[in-house]
Amino acid sequence: MISYKLTADEIVSANPDLAILPIGSIEQHGPHLPVMTDYAIITAIGKGVAEKTNGYLLPTLPISTCREHMGKKGSVWMEPPTFYNMVTDIVMSLKTQGFNKVCILSGHGGIFILTPITRDLNAKNNPDLMVATVEIMAIFQSLTEDGLIDSKLEIHAGEIETSMMLYLAPETVHMDRAVDFIPTVGRPMLNYGSIFRASPAGVWGEPSYATAEKGKLILERAIEKGVSQMNYIFDYMEKKEKFGYSYF
Template identity: 30%
Template sequence: MSAKAQTNPLWKESKVKNYLPHMTVPEVETFLTKSDMVIIPIGALEQHSSHLPIGTDFINGVELCKLIAQERDILVAPVLLAGQSPYHMAFAGSITLSAETIVRVHMETVESLIKHGFKRFVLMNSHGGNTAVTTFLVDQINQKTSAVAVDYSVAIKPFLEAAEKKEAKALDRHAGTGETSNSMYLMPSLVQLEKATATKLTLPEHLEKMVPDVIKEEPTAKLLFLAEGLKAEETGKKTSTIEMTKTGVWGELDPKEATLERGEDDTKRMISACSKFIDRWNELVKI
């Protein structure tokens, strides 16, 4: 090699165990002698205000899956960066895909992996707007293929230890303190906390009246609030992101209140819960 030659100056990535994009064919073949389980993060490319990157949901989902795969033998197989995000399209850089596209891409992914010998799939939705899509996708895998699929959030729920309870002070959702805290732990170099700004939400009057009950996690209020909130401008609901908040934060807490400690606690509780679920699934299917 020439003395002047050098490798890509932007390359910082290290090989991660059980992460499909980093693996060779022999490594996948070896993996299949130990496990037939795959975890697929389903994320999004959408605005996350001025302090978090557009890839927040995708990156955080992938990083969480990688961490789980260091604890248990489960293949991490991300295949699609973008998700369903029509309500964020007033913000530059956001990308939205139809539910049909998301389902088709993931069905073809699962069908490909089945051909290689994978039989069990965990679908991790890392973006709220993909919730219904993920539920449908899990059902379609179970109905139409030889594989068995589960929804990550449903699977880990019985094993998830409760977080330290703190009284909520305000609505705090998209790009708020929780998501920012998790990002500080999972992708620290991409968080620009100094650029975070608090916002004042403008909600339709009937939704504004629901907020106190939503903050208290009252089930019916939360159900109805989320059914109507964060919907595309074309629906006429007046709840697209730009119609409610100029900063892109869907909440009224200052994201600067986020902490690394909270993000670490949330992440480690999820890793532990998923590891326990995997152990139980392996125990139940043991022949």
Template identity: 65%
Template sequence: MEMYKLTADEIMKKDPELAIIPVGSLEQHGPHLPIMTDWAIATELGRRVAEKMDAFLIPALPISTCREQMGKKGSVWMNPVTFYQMMTDIILSLKEQGFKRVAILQCHGGIFIMTPLVRDLNAKYNPDLMVANVDICTFGPILHKEGIIETNTEVHAGEGETSKMLAIAPETVKMDLAVDFVPSVPRPYLNYGSIYRASPSGVWGEPTKATAEKGKRIFERSAEIAVEEINKIFDYMSKKGKINYSWF
């Protein structure tokens, strides 16, 4: 049960200490996937992780930063500095009402301001508040190694994302339009031109290998990996002592 469906009094009674913030993005996902893809994935994964950890779930944030997806109507972004301020405000509002731990589930790869955001919050507020960030892009190589997905080429709208959408919103997926494309430039080249410069379709990966069954397994395993990672991070932070003036 998503805790945001409860009343404030019911939440008071449960008194959770951990909050989960899934973060998505509204952006083009090639000719075959809807622009809501990252948000839909964030919603599903957030629900699963919050349930496993009995955590307070913030509804997945639909918009973040995605300048690299410019070129066709439908990609919507905010400035990285706005995202930094917005997340700081949300997390400090949680701290003020007694939350001690916040876990961000990053379900869109292009949020590069996430690193200084998390580092600054921990440096300023440890040990009273701990903030973990788990980027699901880092799960790809694990899922590939475990044989859950066949390809290890995905940056955007490839086998993994397409499989996940086939599992949760198949009516939005146009498999007949899916095309594989792996650009010749490395990912950091998204700093030098929109994704359409690297891939004419806006796909970076191999979506034709996607199936709903793979999507189901990806969600199950991703929820497990996310919980393990979050616990590992909080465990590391909670064992820290003070070094001179600093708890960080």
């Protein structure tokens, strides 16, 4: 696997044109999961995607934007413009050294600034640089539609995330403290009050259905789906020709 664990000379001789940047979050995940949950899950998915694509795997960015989890200690965020500038700088440093494809793997559903980051980088740099952003929330949604899990909804710390953590880091999971909770309001209400207004436990889903076996299966499927979504996006961009004055 081509990753940050190699020497610079080894990376030069492998000469990858794709880089993979996983992004996590350090945020509360209910009474039963650690605050590193998003970080741990997207790190495992990133490794799997890199193995399947021969992309250059970067270390996971641990912290992003998670204001919606304010209220208990341990969740850490930065301001969206800071995050915009940081990710843009990282991607542009990759372009400078000849990477022409970057896949951003987002392991936290609340990084809404990723949409303008992705759109601006592509609008300004296509066709020399293409950025594909793969969102874990969309992958979770498709796993639910595939019938891979038993609960109906996964927003936060539910069956999917809990299963994956039971598989990846069981020593950090406290199933005896797990609480199922589906709020009566929709996810957009997180713009108007923290998750604790909608769910006192900070859970949005049904972790009681979780098992380590499901976690293994979910991880494999999430890697497959992540790779196919990434390829779909790059194929779409590669087919574009100049339109008027623009390659975007």
